[in-house]
Amino acid sequence: MAVDPLSPVAPARLRALLLPVGNIKRSRFLNLVKRLQDQNVVRLGDVSPDCRPNRNAFSPMAFPTGMIVYDLSISVPPISHLDLYPFEIFREPLVIIAIADGTELPGPPEGTGTYSQTQSNGTKPCNYPTVEGLQLLQQELNTLKDSHPKSLVQQLLVFDYAAVSKLVTGPDTVIWVPRPEAARSTTVKTVMCDITSRLLGELSGLAERIQEWPTVESPKASSWGPRRKPEVRPPVSEKLQHRMTMPAQLPGANGTFVDASDTNFQPAEHDSPTTFDEITRSIQVSNRVTSSIKASSKPGSKEHSRERMSAQGLGFVAASERSKSRVKGRLNIVMGTLFLQAGRWPDSLKELAEGATIARANSDYIWHAKALESILQCLLMLGWAGMDFRIPQICYPTADKFSKSVSQTPSLSHTELYSIGQSNPENRRVSLQNLANLLPDLANNILNLYTRAANITDEPVPQLVFSETVIRLARILATVYIRDGSLDDSALGNIVMNDSLKFVRSQERPRGTVSLRKSDIASFLFRALPASLGTDVPITDSTPILVGMASVLSSLGLDRKNAFVLQLLFSILIPGLVQARKIGAAEVGIHPAAGLSALNYSAFEMNALDAGPGNMEESIRILLALVGKIYGVPGIMICTDNRRDLSRHNSTAKSETVPEYDSVDSIVDRAFRHSVMNGFGDHTLKVEILKACINLCEALPDFQGVLQFTVDLLQTVKGTLMLLPDSYLGLPVIPLQEQVRLFNNVKRTVAAAKKLGDSNLEAEYWDDFMVRGVELVNSSDFKSPVRRSRTDFGFANVEERLEKKNPFIYSTFSKATTKRSEDLLIAEEPATFKVTLQNPFEFDVEIESLRIDGTGIPFEAAATHGLWLAPFTTQEYYISGVAATEGTLEIRGCTVKVKFCRERIFPIFKNFWKPQKEQKIKRTGLAAKEPFSERPLSWSSNASRSRLGASRKGPEPDIVLIKVIQKQPTVIIHSTSLSQSAIMLLEGETRSFDITLQNISTCPLDFISFSFEDSSTPQLQSALNNKENLPTDMYELELRLSTNPAMTWRRDKLHDYELSIAPGETATFTIDIYGKPGLDNAILKIDYANVCTSLADLPETFYCRQISLPLTVTVNAGVDVTRCDVLPFTSDFAWDNNKLQQSEDSRTSLGDKEAIKSMESSSTPRSITQFREAQFSQTFSRIGLSSFGFGHCLLLLDLRNAWPNPLTVSLFVNENISDGAKSPDDKLKHNPVGIHEIFDELQPGHISRFLLVVPRVYIENAQKPIPSLNVSNKRQFVVSANKLDYEAESSARECFWFREELLKHLRGSWKDVATGRGGVIDLRAIRLNARMVDALRIDDADVTFSLRPYTGDSSNDKTIENGIDSVSQTGHSKFTVKTNTFLTLSATIINRSSKPIHPLLRLQPSLRHTPHAIALDLSKRLAWSGMLQRALPILEPHQTTEVTLGVTALCHGEYEIGASVEEIRRLNPSPPEVAMGQGATEELKDSAATAPDPYFDNFFIANTPKRRRIWHSRVPCVISARD
Known part of the structure; x- marks a missing residue:
């Protein structure tokens, strides 16, 4: 494993340099190094002791539980670091391991075997292969030995030679390591043990030589670099320097306790105490200072004696003794350091304690501090190995440095040394806690000693040593802080082996546990920062210092301070890298733009990183992005950093992965991060940080980093995420020249990468919302198909036509749903799409290719090339595509290739989105970078550790769904007539x-x-x-x-x-x-x-x-109805026609018809009067012959000819409307009796009147509401907008219904004989009034009369015959009688309605054609027997009743008898089953089914006046008396 050069236990590691020899590839060498680094820890108990005499000083048998931790490095340390020897031996590689690739060596030649050679350690001989080229490898090893004279062991390792199947040693310092397949799991470990055995033997010789050194020099700042200046900051002002965590009575070397007052710990000046802890600490420090001064002034004090002797002139002798003592102490420290690296930790602790005591006694500040640091590292190694230890007295800051002289230096006995290496868990736990409590004071003591050396003596410590010491101590303090003030196994594993560490906070702390604060550790750490970077410390050394400081600050979570340190790092790296690139390129002879990685490729030179140049550049980019993240810069590399954060914080949810960069989730996440980061931090500082990142990547040069951070800068300065059409809001925050410069930087970087052979390097496009819309454009030639249903073409059944309707006009629970219009596409036909793109910057963008990305079905989109996107605008482009099969096509985005940028898929964001600002600021500091949460998360929500807020509404992508239907025909209009x-x-x-239609496609048309x-x-x-x-x-x-x-x-x-x-x-x-x-x-x-x-x-x-x-x-206009009128008409014509023979009437009618037609066709002129008389004669001859009856009226129509040609007009009256489906001509042929036809010729512009005999109409309920043909208007609880009273509403309804019945009997047509044109006449222009309705109406109740002779005795036939002769009927209600004859008048009352009537009959005789006063004087003219007014029983619906009255005319003349029927009282309708038969019941049910909804007439019924009805007889009975 790779080691950390700034590890807290770095001085305790033994440095070994791994170098390649022979023919070996870089990747091969790194793999072999990895095999050795996995076994960098060697236990002394596994190492064989060196059998050579005088080589037992570092024998592993003395402490078999000890361990050697190797620093297996592949980088040669700088010469300035080697000048620190022997002050820091760990910087000098003591072991040189040459690695050779056995696969590159030739195999053994035929006939050549192996020979034996005895090993140097005296083991039995073994065979090793004889290989051609082995001597060359040994010569290279000797060369390495000469170049590293201070190295103790030089070992050649040959890996994976084909002829070796096991570990073989020889010749000399050569070890043959077999292949991993043939090797054991302990093979490499055995190799490291063999090397360690030789090393321990050579360390014995080195120790002997060190003991013979006359002097031991301290490191010179002038030989390493500029002199380190004294600290300008007051060191004692740091909080950590005030910590006094140890009790006043401390254990001595022999286990006894000494008084704290015997110490002379002299702190420097500090500021006035401000807290209770500082006040208490200042009092303790003052007491200690006073005690130290008193102790130093005693007569027996060594310092007092020295000063007195110096005053007496014995200064030279004292200085000589002091110099010898210093040399002895320094030799002890050097030996202790060697024992520490060799794993002999008890011996190291003994030597270091003695050396520290001597150094303290002789005011050797540098070596005193070094000894204390080495003791701390030794104690940490003992604790990491699980061993018990005791903290030496010298480590406590309250110890009296003059209590032990040089001659009285304490030495640990063999028993004490043996007890140190024992494993006692309880004592070990106590010792580790004591060490943790001592750490703050010990760390401050070490730095104070270095500071004193710089301020007092002429041997200041180099800045590199001081800074690295501060960083190592700060890392230990940070680890203790993270583990809640304790040194447990996790903390020790992190310190020694760099294991992962988890933050721990316990509810209860043990008593006496040290309490550390991050701010105190940070203040302590910043003492490592050189006063002047680049002058005090070279760039090669200041860079690790700043990186180490950043690492400690990062572990403490101090991101702002970490960013500040990294910013300083960038400020010194950029000029250094530029200068190094120029010098290195000039030496190698390449272009400076090739980069430092190209320089490494020219020769096999290894750097400090254990990876290739690509990983190095990526690590630099991650570091730069980390700084940008702290300052609030959203960008690409922050997403990479989030992946690391997710793996650390979401360890329980390992299945979560960061979405791809082009995915919608990633884009939405970046949009939210941009909105959050936009309100965090200073915008100018963000721009400066990104510019520094770009400059650093250009100095490397790292082309990928230049592109990434340029894109980050463009995204940061973007004024808005989405543009509004025709709006200038949201301009970028930097000027146009800066925007163009950044864009040119992208072009220049991509062009440079292509020149160097990297043609795949391209930038990410800086606008994720480039595509703002995709729409399907309908073709102008043929319209897109539309969705149809069966009901649209009348193919639906009755059940399918029934729609579910809401009975309420308004419902509060109803939701208005807006349905998106359906886009349709036809398979195998090209379609056009409109793509809307945006450019939020003020420079042009060249688009190399643009095509639509469709999924769901095979879709072939044509790519459009050579597009230009104008600055700061939205533009529309048209792209074509073809769908192969039917289905659903999903368009989620477009694939766009912007010049100099990577081709990627851009989702569609059609709706404008703008991030919402937080109404309440609840987060400050670095927490403001996290996404906003609408509400505090619950405990369960916190357990999920979701990085996002509870609820957020981000930009919603638009998915265009297009339904692709099967192939359809294409039809054009070929021609028309x-x-x-x-x-x-x-x-x-x-x-x-x-x-005429033509199908021009290859698909048939079947609908x-x-x-x-x-x-x-x-x-x-x-x-x-x-x-x-x-x-x-x-x-x-x-x-x-x-x-x-x-x-x-x-x-x-x-x-x-x-x-x-x-x-x-x-x-x-x-x-x-x-x-x-x-x-x-x-x-x-x-x-x-x-x-x-x-x-x-x-x-x-x-x-x-x-x-x-x-x-x-x-x-x-053709024929218009200008005026109409309805007049009453007598029923005598119908009565007369009914008396005629049907055969004679038919012949007469046909003869008249033929005469009229012949007259019409004859060319001879004829008078209009004769023409119309023939028509009237024909019409009157048909009245009463049909089944309708005797009730008729006259209809007068005035028609006007608005056409310039004469028109022949025909009007038809149909008395039987039941067969209304037939045309008038057909009815005339089949039933000429019920059809009346009037026709005439209208001259242009003339008006002609037509006289029509139409049947009167009976309507049972003429007050029913006027219907609405539109179903949507049939609603309940609708207030009428027309404020009509009852009389006007009733009259309007009657006119409407009687007009509708009248129009059912009428038909009209016209014809132009000259041109052959013909048509129908719109008779709906007829309007009726109340008088016309009264003439057209048939009442609900009516009275008809009949008159017959009185027959008192029916057996007298002669009387009957005389009676019949005395009465003759001359009309429908006209009779001629003889005077003085007894007659019987019958009045028949008819109830045509569906309601019962309780009638009261009134008969009123009078003289005809006389004034009213004379007409009623009938006492001597007419006699009658009975009551003229009488109440009749209830008359049921559709029933009749007859009333008789005896009448006798006393003198000749004309008499008229009128009748009226009045309701006695209003009756309710009787049940249909009782009042009528079953047939009538069914008829009523049918009529009820078609009746209008009664709810529509509630208002009219409520306002109907409650009064009795009365009906008058329209045709009175006329009696003409003759003598």
Whole structure:
């Protein structure tokens, strides 16, 4: 494993240099190094002792539980570091391991065997291979020995030689390591043990030579670098220097306790105490200082004696003794360091304690501090190995440095040394806790000693040594802080082996545990920062210092301080890298842009990293992104950093992975991060940090880093995520020149990378919301298919037409759903898409290719090349594509290749999104970078450790769903029978034209339908929207809208096979067009499709294409109704015709008809009077012959000819409307009696009056509401907008219903004989008033009269014959009688309604044609027997009753008897089963089923006046008396 050069126990490691020899590849060498680094820890108990004499000083048997931790490095230390020897021996490689690749060596030649050689350690001989080239490898090893003279062991390792199947040693310092397949699991470990055995033997010789050194020099700052200046900051002001965690009575070397007052710990000046702890500490420090001063002034004090002797002139002798003592102490420290690296930790602790004591006694500050640091490292190694230890007295800051002289230096006995290496868990735990409590004071003591050396002596410690010491001590303190003030196994594993460490905080702390704060550790750490970077320390040494400081600050979570340190690192790296690149490129002879990695490729030179240059550059980018993240810069590399954060914080959810960069989730996450980071930190500082990152990557040069951080800078300065159309809001925050410079930087970097052979290097595009919309564009030639259903073409059943309707007009629970219009695409047909792109910057963007990314079905999109996106705008481009099969096509984005950028998929973000600002600021500091949470998370939510907020609404991607249907035909209009698509009509005229369609596709057409639009429909719909319309007007408008369509398709004689058009074929269809008022243009729409089924089996929904043919229509006026009137008509004509013979009447009628037709066809002129008399004669002769009855009235119509040609007009009256389905001509042929026809010729511009005899109408309920033909208008609880009273509403309803019944009997048509035109007359212009309705009405109750002779004795036949002769009927109610004859008058009352009537009959005789006063004087003229007014029993519905009255005319004259029927009281209708038979009941049920909803008439019924009804006889009985 790779070791940390700034590890707290780095001085305790033994450095071994691994170098390649012979032919070996870099990757191969690194793999072999990895095999050795996995076994860098060697236990002394596994090492064989050296058998050579005088080589037992470092024998592994003395402490078999000890361990040697190797620093297996592949980098040669700088010369300046080697000058620190022997002060820091760990910097000098004591072992040189040459690694050779056995696979590169030739195999053993035939006939050549191996020879034996005895090993240097005296083991039995073994065989080793004889290989050609082995001597060259040994020569290279000797060369390495000469280049590293201070190395003790030089070993050659040959790996994976083919002829070696086991570990072989020889010749000399050569070890043959077999292949991993043939080797054991302990093979490499055995190799390391063999090397360690030789090393321990050589260390004995080195120790002997060290003991013979006359002097031991301290490291010179001038030889290593500039002199380290004294600290300008007051060192004692640091909180850690005030810590006094040890009790006053401390254990001595022999286990006894000494008084704390015997120490002379002299702290420097400090600021005034401000807290309780500082006040207490200052009092203790003052007491100690006072005690030290008193102790030093005693007569027996060594220092006092020295000063007195110096004053007496004995200074030279004292200085000589002091120098010898210093040399002895330094030798002890050096030996202790060797024992520490050799794993002999008890011996190291003994030597270091003695050396520290001597150094303290002689004021040798540098070596004193070094000894204390080495003791601390020795104690940590003992604790890591699981052994018990005792902290030497010299480590306590309150110890008296003069209590032990040089001659009285304590030495640990063999028993004490043996006890140190024992494993006692309880004592070990106590010792580790004591060491943790001592750490703050010990660390401050070490730094104070270095500071004193710089301030007092001429031997200042080099800045590198001081800074690395501070970093190592700070790392130990940070580890103790993370583990809650304790040194447990996890903390020791992190310190020694760099294991992972978890943050721990316990609820209860043991008493006396040291309490550390991050701020104190950070202040302690910043003492490692040189006063002037680049001058005091070279760049090669200041860089590890700053990196080490950043590592400690990162572990403490001090991100701001960490970013500050890294920013300093960048400030010294950039000029250094630029200078190194220039010098190195000049030496090698390459271009400076090739980078430092290219320089390494020129020769096999290894750097400090155990990875290739690509990993080095990526590590630099991660470091730069970390700084940007702290300052609040959102970018690409932050996502890479999030991956590391997720793996650390979400260890329980290992299945979570960071989404891909192009995915929607990643884009949304970046959008939220951008919105959060945009409000965090200073924007100018962010820009400066990113510029520094770009400059550093350019200095490396790292092209990928330059592109990434340039993109990050563009994303940071972007004013808005999404642009609004035609808006200038959200401009970038930097000027246009800066934007162009950044864009040119991207172009220049990509171009440089291509010149150097890296053609795949491209930048990420800086706008994730580039695609703002994708829409399907309908083709202009052929319309896109539309969705149709069976009901649209009238193929639905009755059940399918029933729709579920809400009974409420408004419901609060209803939700308005807006359905997105369905996009349709036809398989195998090209389609056009509109793509909207945005550019939020002020420079042009060149798009090399753009295509739509479709999924779901095979989709081939054509790529568009050479597009330019204008600055700060949104633009639309059109792209084509073809779907291969039917299905659902999903378009989630577009694949865009921007020049100099990577080709990627951009999702569609159609809706504008803007991040919402936090209404309440609840997060400060670095916590403000986290996403906003709407509410505090619960404990369960915290347990999930979700990095996102509870709820957030981000930009929503748009997915375009397009339904692809099967291949459809394409039809065009081949020709029409109209010229210029125009036609002229008269009102009521129907004309037809032909249209020919051609199928120009390869797909057959098997379904076709015609629909129409005309200009009259919008006019009618607009009139219907007028709320002031009366119900009658609404009905007329709805009727015009629903009946008599302007255009119809004549398809009566077409079969199903005639409705299909094969590919390339044509078909002709006939269309009828009807002349309606207001029709000036129309559109013929043709729906066609390929449904592959018959019309009866059509699916519920299918898709049709549609083509249209616009028509220009001119409708001129023809025959108009200008005036009408209705007059009463006598029923005598009907009575007379009924008396005639049917045969004679038929012949007379046919003869009249032929006469009229012959007259019409004759060219001889004839008077209009004669022409009309013939028509009237024909009409009157038919009255009463039909089954209708005798009730008729006269209809007068005035018609005007508005056409410039004469028109022949025919009017038809049909008395029997039950067969209304037949045309008037057919009715005239089959039933001429019930049809009355009046025809005449109208001259242009003239008005002619027509007289029609129409039957009177009976309507049972003429007060029922006027219906609405529109179903949507049939709603409940609708307040009428027309404020009409009851009389006006009742009159309007009666007029409406009687007019509707009248129109059912009438038909009218016209014809232009000259041109052959013909049409119908719109008789709905007829309007009725109350007088006309009264003439047309048949009342609910009516009275008819009959008169017969009185027959008192029916047996007298002669009397009966005389009576019959005395009465004769001359009309419907006219009788001629003889005077003085007894007559019987019968009055028959008829109830036509469906309600019972309780009638009161009143008869009123009078003289005819006389004034009212004379008409009632009948006493001497007319006599009657009985009551003229009488109450009758209840008359049931549809029943009749007869009342008789005896009458005698006393004198001749004309008498008139009128009648009236009045209700005595209102009756409720009787049940149908009781009042009528079963047949009538069924009829009532049918009528009830078709009756309007009674809720619609509640208001009218409520206002109906409650009064009795009365009916008068319309035809009185006329009696003409003759003598």
